[in-house]
Amino acid sequence: MYRRPTGQMVIEDFLLPFEGKLDANNRWVKLAKIIPWEQIENEYADLFPSNTGTVAKPLRMALGALIIKERCGFTDRETVEQITENPYLQYFIGLEKYQIEPPFDPSLMVHFRKRLDQKIIKKINELICQSEKHKEQKDKDPKDKDPKDKDPGNPSGSGNFEVWKPEVNKGKLLLDATCAPADIRYPTDLSLLNEAREKTEKMIDTLYNQELGLARKPRTYRKRARKDYLKFARQRKPHVKAIRKAIGKQLGYLRRNLGTIDFLLKCDGHGNLSARQSRELETIRILYAQQREMYQTRTHRIDDCIVSISQPHVRPIVRGKARAETEFGAKVAISMVDGYAFIDHLSWDSFNESLGLKQAVEDYKKRYGHYPEAVLADQLYRTRENLSFCRKHGIRLSGPPLGRPPLDSRREKQFAHQDMRERNAVEGGFGVCKRRYGLARIMARLKETAESVIALQFLVMNLEHRLRLLFCHFICAILKTYKDQNYTVYAVI
Structure with missing residues (x-):
């Protein structure tokens, strides 16, 4: 059940327990003004069709709390504590007056991330960027325009007749992709099998009880298996044969444990596995099948390879970077326009980002x-299909042309150098998002909450960009005022 608020509150309506008012120039107050809460409310209210419960x-409390968490890098508990102590944060999440009690329990942050999933966050991002676009267009329109003014294409001067003009491509579209690594241990075949073996041993302990009528508890050989694993783990540079031998032993122990679990599940009166253990058991079965197939075929690659038992949705993403050739997480393809980032595609499986150029355009x-004037992307996007699409719509795709280079390539080199400089904006956006907002390590465990966190981080980065633009507009307005009054302005650097 959901109740729509009667109206979005303003800063003057917020009540403090002491004399005074909130500062209108506070960063959280400014941030609350640029978010279209009422438009987002319509999307959020549709998630609660029932009128009971x-x-x-x-919405403002849920989205505001998530923005505070991602912007400041807090944990869920610390976010609630900060909101409880700070009146500006309480105003930001929509409270009408300051209160000393926590507005909600920290466990609700997980439900907020589930409710505001990736699709809704992307819509919110679009609404925020579109509101900025409409504001800029409104500022550019002349205020004293008379609709009856004569137009060269309308000699009579009656009505609002507009002259048809051919569509002109404007703006530049920046495309790139990156990986958002998950918070998992670096996976190896042996470490995954050892973890699976230990978890199945705990499952056997849970399922077994003396009322089953068995003469003795089924053997697991856990001490011997642990000893074999530690013997291999202590080797600094193990040989290939030693690795294969250790994997074979762990596969044998795991096969025995899975058989014991199946036997206990068929017996009447066995213990009950928790929901988490049941999910892990299904993941371990798939992991065992994959590892056994790679062991038998002597290969190191398989489709949909599981690299984490607790997060089975995570997949290896081969990036070929100097720091890490392979990363484990979600791959994100984004497009950037005037400093605003939009998520074009997010997937836990690896994909070719060049296939999304048409959709991004x-x-x-x-x-x-209108179409962009140019698309700035790396060499991977310069496929024949993409080049043909851009040529058809009059779009320049950055990079050298296909075929033999011309004799005089100075102009192409100048374009390439300028495109490379402008394309640094999207690389810088990735760096800011990873260093400042946590894209370098996604701490959320569930698939849907991890996707929501990734989308939120780009949303917060766009909000910060818009705040900087507001500050620049404010400075420009002051300088223009001084210039109109014939004052001399000195810049101190």
Whole structure:
């Protein structure tokens, strides 16, 4: 059940327990002004079709708490503590007055991330960027324009007749992809099998009880298996044969444990596995089948390879970077326009980002009403299909042309150098998102919450970019005022 708020509150309505008012120039107050809460409310209210049950938390409280967490890098518990202590944060999440009690339990943060999934966060990001676009267009329109002014294409001067003009491509679209690594241990075949063996041993302990009527508890050889694993783990540079021998032993122990679990599940009166253990058991069965197939075929690659038992959705992403050739997490393809980042595609499986160029260009036209003048991307995007698509719509795709280079390539080199400089913006966006907002390590465990966190981090980065633009507009307005009054302005660097 969800109740729509009667109206979005303003800073003057927030009540403090002491005399005074909130500062309108505070960063959280400014941030609350640029978020279209009422438009987002319509998307959030549709998630609660029922009119019965407990009333859900308002959209502003849910989204505001998630933005605070990602912007400041807090944990769920620390986020609630900071909101309880700070009146500006309480205003940001929509409370009408300051309160000393926590507005909600920290466990609700998980439900907020599930409710506001990746798709909804992407829509919110679009609404915020579109509101900035409409504001810029409104500022550019002349205020004293008379609709009856004569137009060269409308000699009579009646009505609002507009002259048809051919569509002109404007703006530049930046494309790139990166990986958002998950918070997992670096996976090896032997470490995964050892972890699976230990978990199955705990499952056997849970399922077995004396009422089953068995003469003795089934053997697991856990001490011997642990000893074999530690014997291998202490080797600094193990040989290939030693690795294969250790993997074979762990596969044998795991096969025996899985057989014991199947036997105990068939017996009447066995213990019950928890929901988490049941999910892990299904993952371990798949892991065992994959490892056995690679062991028998003597290969090191398999489709949908499991690299974490607790997060089975995580997949290896081969990036070929100097720091890490392979990363384990979600792959994200984004497009950037004027400093605003949009998620084009997010997947836990590896994909070729060049296939999304057409859709990214069409999304650009849907947002801004025209195609971009140029698409700045790396060499991977310069396929024949993409080049043909860009040529058809009059779009310049960055990079050298296919075929033999021309004799005089100075102009192409100048374009390539300029494109490389401008494309640094998207690389810088990745760096800011990874260093500042936690994209370098996604701490969320569930698949849907991890996707929500990734989308939130790009949303917060866009909000920060818009705050900087507001500050720049403020400085420009002050300088313009001084210039109109014939004051001399000195810049101190």
